[in-house]
Amino acid sequence: MSLKQYFEAMLPEIEKELQRQVARLNAANIRPFHDMLSYHMGWTGEGAGKEAAGKRIRPVSVLLTAAASGGDWVSALPAAAAVELIHNFSLVHDDVQDNSPKRRGRPTVWKKWGVPMAINVGDALFVIAFQALTDLSASYPAETALRAASILQNACLDLTRGQYLDMAYEGRCDLSLEDYWQMVGGKTSALLSACMEIGALLGGASAPQQEACRQFGYRLGLAFQVQDDVLGVWGDEAVTGKSAASDLAKGKNSLPVLYGLSKGGNFAERWKRGPIQADEIRETAQALEQEGGRKYAEEIAQRETDAALDCLKKAALRAPAADALLELANALLRRAQ
Secondary structure (H helix, E strand, C coil), X not given: CCHHHHHHHHHHHHHHHHHHHHHHHCCHHHHHHHHHHHHHCCXXXXXXCHHHHCCCXXXXXXXXXXXXXXXXXXXXXXXXXXXXXXXXXXXXXXXXXXCCCEECCEECHHHHHCHHHHHHHHHHHHHHHHHHHHHHHXXXXXXXXXXXXXXXXXHHHHHHHHHHHHHHHCCCCCCCHHHHHHHHHHHHHHHHHHHHHHXXXXXXXXXXXXXXXHHHHHHHHHHHHHHHHHHHHHXXXXXXXXXXXXXXXXXXXXXXXXXXXXXXXHHHHHHCCCCCCHHHHHHHHHHHHHCCHHHHHHHHHHXXXXXXXXXXXXXXXXXXXXXXXXXXXXXXXXXXX
């Protein structure tokens, strides 16, 4: 089976499982609350559909890793739903913290229903995620379900660490490259590494294989984030769907920016004077590229990509799901520039 065929088989089952889990709140007296969760998940409201729901990369990663480890991916569906619910919990809260009015082209939950309600929606998604994991007990020993929960709990704690650092770093000009890795290791890599580790666990992989899968997900997350940083400054908006000007205009401490600051050149001098204005974006991006920021970040992205793929090879997983995992990694890391 190809990656496309796996997606076609898995996505409908993932959606059914997600809806089953969220239905825990589908009661007459709180139906508007349930509707808020359904809206955020992309199932209801204006613009509902695949674009509003997102790509579901994380739950598919769980199921592919379980299959590639020799297990039955259908039995792992509660865990797949759990990681997607955690991802969406973080998105709801991120939108509040970042004051973001839109998510996937639609008004965010807080924009439609207010900040207090949005916080409650995020909290509900978080709780339901761990309720979903308890359903693993129908197909797995209790200790396996408990281990899966422990992996996801640790990932959630890492998410909060990364989010704290992201917010704490705003407006600072004294950050090091090491500071960057501590932040993205939590924000981007934590959940993806948990997906791969949980999938390997549920698929019956050995302890060394589980560790190799965890490292694969972690390094894949780092590579993806660095590539995203490059696209956030020099990407084609028509291709990426995001404004390349936004990262510089927002003062985001991305990897190219931190590299540029470390060089102490014209870019660093301008950055330290305050926010980059719209009419300065092109010139500032050019200065950063001339001082090596783009080249450095692209080299680091390639380094992390190679490391991720090496970990996947070491895991020695089974075809055809292992081939689909490799295809998924390549699809994530070869987005158009």
